Amino acid sequence: MKVFKFGGASIKSAEAVKNLEKIVKMFNEPLLIVISAMGKMTNALEKVTEDYFNRNPRLQQSLQFVKDYHYAIIDGLFAGNTEEVYNDIGHTFARLEEKLEEEPSLHYNFEYDQVVCYGELLSTKIVAHYLQSEKPEVKWMDIRKYLKTDNNYREAKVNYEMSEKFVKEAFHFKDSKVYITQGFIGSTLNNLSTTLGREGSDFSAAVLAYFLDLKEVTIWKDVPGVLNADPKYFDNTVKLDKISYIDAIELAYYGTSVIHPKTVQPLQRKKIKLHVRSFVEPDLQGTIIGDDSYDTLIPSFIFKLGQVLVEFFPRDLSFIAEDNLEKIFGSFARHSLRMNLMQNSAVSFKVLVNNDASRINPVKAELEKEFDVKITEGLELITIRYYDENTIARVMKNKELIMEQRNQKTIQMVVKDLGTNNDTNAEKL
Ligand code: ASP
Ligand code: MG
Numbered sequence: 349m350k351v352f353k354f355g356g357a358s359i360k361s362a363e364a365v366k367n368l369e370k371i372v373k374m375f376n377e378p379l380l381i382v383i384s385a386m387g388k389m390t391n392a393l394e395k396v397t398e399d400y401f402n403r404n405p406r407l408q409q410s411l412q413f414v415k416d417y418h419y420a421i422i423d424g425l426f427a428g429n430t431e432e433v434y435n436d437i438g439h440t441f442a443r444l445e446e447k448l449e450e451e452p453s454l455h456y457n458f459e460y461d462q463v464v465c466y467g468e469l470l471s472t473k474i475v476a477h478y479l480q481s482e483k484p485e486v487k488w489m490d491i492r493k494y495l496k497t498d499n500n501y502r503e504a505k506v507n508y509e510m511s512e513k514f515v516k517e518a519f520h521f522k523d524s525k526v527y528i529t530q531g532f533i534g535s536t537l538n539n540l541s542t543t544l545g546r547e548g549s550d551f552s553a554a555v556l557a558y559f560l561d562l563k564e565v566t567i568w569k570d571v572p573g574v575l576n577a578d579p580k581y582f583d584n585t586v587k588l589d590k591i592s593y594i595d596a597i598e599l600a601y602y603g604t605s606v607i608h609p610k611t612v613q614p615l616q617r618k619k620i621k622l623h624v625r626s627f628v629e630p631d632l633q634g635t636i637i638g639d640d641s642y643d644t645l646i647p648s649f650i651f652k653l654g655q656v657l658v659e660f661f662p663r664d665l666s667f668i669a670e671d672n673l674e675k676i677f678g679s680f681a682r683h684s685l686r687m688n689l690m691q692n693s694a695v696s697f698k699v700l701v702n703n704d705a706s707r708i709n710p711v712k713a714e715l716e717k718e719f720d721v722k723i724t725e726g727l728e729l730i731t732i733r734y735y736d737e738n739t740i741a742r743v744m745k746n747k748e749l750i751m752e753q754r755n756q757k758t759i760q761m762v763v764k765d766l767g768t769n770n771d772t773n774a775e776k777l
Pocket of ligand 2: 355356384385387390547
C-alpha cells in the first residue's frame with residue numbers, strides 16, 4: 349500500500365492525465381492517490397475569490413476561465429462516453445455558482461476556502477472518471493469528510509485525533525484497491541471547507557500515510573528528484589539520491605520548492621519514506637528521503653525572489669525586547685505572515701517576508717501605532733546549506749549584501765540584485 353501524490357503540473361492537460369494513468373498502471377498494488385488542482389487552477393480560483401469578494405463584475409470572466417480550462421481537458425480525455433463526467437462536473441460547477449451567487453461574508457479567508465477547494469474537487473473527479481473507464485474499481489473520495497481541521501481558514505490545522513479515526517475507517521482498501529482523493533483541503537467539524545496553506549497537497553499525502561501506517565509516499569514531480577538548486581536559476585544542478593529527514597526538513601524550511609516544509613515531519617515521526625520521482629521519466633529512481641544516516645554534503649542552494657524587508661523601530665525609542673517582540677510576533681501570527689528570516693538589534697527588528705500585500709498590509713496597519721515601519725521591496729533571499737566560501741562567491745556575483753545570518757551548516761543572505769536584468773531573464777549561475 350502506497351500513497352501517490354500528483355501535483356498541478358502532472359495533470360495540467362489531457363495529455364498529462366493520460367500520462368498519470370500510464371504511471372498508475374505501472375503499479376500493481378493498492379494505491380491512495382492524492383491530487384491537487386489542475387495546472388494553475390488554484391491561482392485562477394484565487395482570482396475568482398477576489399472578484400467575488402470585491403463584487404467585481406469580472407467574476408463571470410474569471411469563472412469562465414476555470415470552466416473552459418477543465419472542459420478542454422475533459423474534451424481531450426473522453427472520446428465517446430462523456431455523459432457521466434459531464435453531469436458530475438456540471439453539478440460541481442453548479443454548486444460553485446450557487447455559492448458565488450450568495451452575498452459574500454466579511455471574512456475573506458473563509459470565502460477563499462469555500463471557493464478555492466473546487467480546484468481539487470474538480471481535478472479529482474475528472475481523473476477518477478478517466479481512470480474508472482478502464483478500472484471501474486477506482487474510488488473517488490471526498491477528503492473533507494475525513495480530514496478534519498480547525499477553522500483557521502487558509503492555514504487550517506489538522507485535527508490529528510479525529511482525522512486519524514475517520515481516515516482509518518474510510519480508507520480500508522477492502523472495497524477498492526485505488527482511491528483518489530484531494531490534497532490541500534479538509535473541513536471543520538461543522539463541515540465547512542478549509543485549505544491547509546498553498547502547496548499543501550504533499551502535506552495531505554504525508555498525513556494520510558501517517559494515519560494509515562503506510563511505508564512510503566511517492567510524490568510525482570516535473571523534476572527528476574530533489575536537486576541541489578532550482579534549475580530555473582542555476583546551471584549544473586545535481587540530483588540528491590538520498591537525503592536524511594533532517595536535511596529535507598531544513599531544505600524545505602528554507603524554501604526548496606520541491607518539498608513543502610510541513611510534509612516531512614509526520615513522515616519522519618513514523619519513518620515513512622518519501623520518494624520524489626519524475627512523472628516525465630517515471631523509470632528513473634528520483635530522490636529518497638528517509639533514514640537520518642543518509643547525510644550528504646553536497647551544497648544546496650535555495651533562492652527566494654520577491655522578498656520584502658520589513659523593519660520596525662519602536663516609536664517610544666524603547667529597546668527591542670520581549671514586550672515589543674511579543675507585539676510583533678502576535679501580529680504576524682494573527683495575519684499568517686511568515687517570517688523567512690529575522691534579526692534584531694537594540695533599536696530595530698528586521699524581518700524578511702514574501703511579497704503578499706494581503707498579509708503585510710494588515711500587520712503594518714496594526715503595528716504602525718507603536719512602531720515606525722520601513723518597507724524595502726525587490727530583495728532576494730539566498731540560502732546555502734553546506735556552504736563554503738566558493739559557493740558564497742558563486743552566488744554573490746552582482747549582488748549587494750543587505751543582511752546575513754550563518755550557522756555551522758547554513759548561510760542565509762538577503763541581497764539586492766545589481767544587474768539590470770529582471771528576474772525572468774536573469775543570468776543563470
Ligand atoms: N492546489 C494547491 C496549490 O496550488 C495545493 C497544491 O498544489 O499542493 O497551492
Ligand atoms: Mg497546485
